[in-house]
Amino acid sequence: MTAPETPLAPELAVSEWFNTPVPLTLAGLRGRPVFLHSFQLLCPGSVAQALPQVQRIERVFAHTDLQVIGIHTVFEHHAAMSPVTLRAFLHEYRLKSPVGVDKAAEGSDIPVTMQRFGLRGTPSSVLIGRDGTILHEAFGVEDDIAVGARIAMALSAPLARSAAAGGDACADGRCAAPMPPVVEP
């Protein structure tokens, strides 16, 4: 098999989940588009702008198979943003979709999932296609219209479609091949 042209999203590394009865993996969600958003509960931009947008996304796409996942990527003030505080935060802000605590990394303030995706800070978001490839990444909050348009494109793509923007009908055979399992480090 030749190397894929578009990168597969790396797997999540989560030490504790909220709002989901079972742990989630991107591998297990293959076939559905995923809107992954990275936040910190003491990050003003996350709280004032990104999370309200996430809630609008959930509302508009409630009847689709889009999966929204939050990752609490604490890279500063670690003691101040513990899972105890996160639990109360999710309750007060009425966030209902799954949120995972990004797994702490040894020897680094940057947690594992954040490192794997190369996120630059919070808030960030990653739109992942049905085939597991990264369709779009953003640091900061983007225009609602553009976000809605991108998610609609991800939803309308058939499972076997290439993730390339405007890409037409996935004729390269890559998508038909079984996806290689994602190996945890």
Next chain:
Amino acid sequence: MTAPETPLAPELAVSEWFNTPVPLTLAGLRGRPVFLHSFQLLCPGSVAQALPQVQRIERVFAHTDLQVIGIHTVFEHHAAMSPVTLRAFLHEYRLKSPVGVDKAAEGSDIPVTMQRFGLRGTPSSVLIGRDGTILHEAFGVEDDIAVGARIAMALSAPLARSAAAGGDACADGRCAAPMPPVVEP
């Protein structure tokens, strides 16, 4: 040929155009999606909410073949919202996309295009597909995310696709047929 299942958008009736060197017709735009927005320059909802959204739409979809068209559908205070006032309004609010003055109807305060589309008031919007059918109509301003998603779907539809949601593949040849000329009343 059987009757189409989804309605073709009626033609525009415009007495004066701004921001376009030539008059526009929906027939002439067949093949491109059209975001048609109806407003009045003294309507607070049009000014505060709808027109800023139109400008966001123009910005996000600037590099696509979406055509944005405004229709000034004056149905009250006719003397107060003349084309002279509209021209200054478009200048002050920096609206750059084509705007047509909806043609006054004999014996009615409701102008012709507004009647044809059955619009209930301002602001309203109509999303028209590549095949000329109406994909969505709204009275009032809708959520940016939903608007972005709908326009993206209209853009991604192939020319020959039926506009009906989940609709059925436009196999009838209707789109290829030359559109009958629209007769002005």
Next chain:
Amino acid sequence: MTAPETPLAPELAVSEWFNTPVPLTLAGLRGRPVFLHSFQLLCPGSVAQALPQVQRIERVFAHTDLQVIGIHTVFEHHAAMSPVTLRAFLHEYRLKSPVGVDKAAEGSDIPVTMQRFGLRGTPSSVLIGRDGTILHEAFGVEDDIAVGARIAMALSAPLARSAAAGGDACADGRCAAPMPPVVEP
């Protein structure tokens, strides 16, 4: 009489009034503070920011003797912003307080009241004290908290108080003197 230390506001020059059964003059309002706001109905800043603030001012100070007066100071697009259009605008935007059409000046696009006050554009506002002096002028919309504070100070000033900020009890006799009549040009 010696020159006043603080300038008396010049008189209004109005060609047509709305929302008041009788013409208003600043001379006739002596003894009450006046919040004078200058706007144009096609000025985006006036419509989006200044007039909503005026309505908040009216609401908060409804039970005081503050007089709010709008002046429609058209200095461009004169044909587009006629009194006919202004009347419909006031109706649609539900402005209830008195609004005067600034009197056109011979040989200038700048109307008379705007010239007298030296206003630089729209929106502008002038806060006039109980003694008829100008307490504050602004071009553009200022912070609500600061506006509320200034109006409260104007309201709390006794009639005979000098307008100087922090000024103490108007012991100079000027206020007690009968105000000279304001001569129309």
Next chain:
Amino acid sequence: MTAPETPLAPELAVSEWFNTPVPLTLAGLRGRPVFLHSFQLLCPGSVAQALPQVQRIERVFAHTDLQVIGIHTVFEHHAAMSPVTLRAFLHEYRLKSPVGVDKAAEGSDIPVTMQRFGLRGTPSSVLIGRDGTILHEAFGVEDDIAVGARIAMALSAPLARSAAAGGDACADGRCAAPMPPVVEP
């Protein structure tokens, strides 16, 4: 001396201060107006609306002798809103004015200062006059214009509650009387 007609504000009970080199007491601030605001760092209304208003108040009244004080009145999710989290919160939200941690009460979730003032929840605010009396209390966030007006009135009141700005008067003896010691529960 007869009993005052308006209630003196009760004293603060604070277990830890931020943004001030020395502990503050209302008794020690007698002679200055105080804007006391009560918040919780996980309360959405506090974060989105009240604290931005506090920062606008600080900016507008920076050159006056108004003292702004925040009280972190945690009455739920106590473990989630510890002083460690508060410290990081103040840093991230760039709050520069003094903030005290409301002292935990034995046998109650409601902390001591919150009880003394009878606050109903967060955000709340209390405006205290130069003479130490409560001028206004609010649960929730009030209109900026009204808040600005009330603070201006508090600032313009002389210590003995008649009216010259900056007046130092306080001739009634009441302020000179030693404040009764506030007994901690």
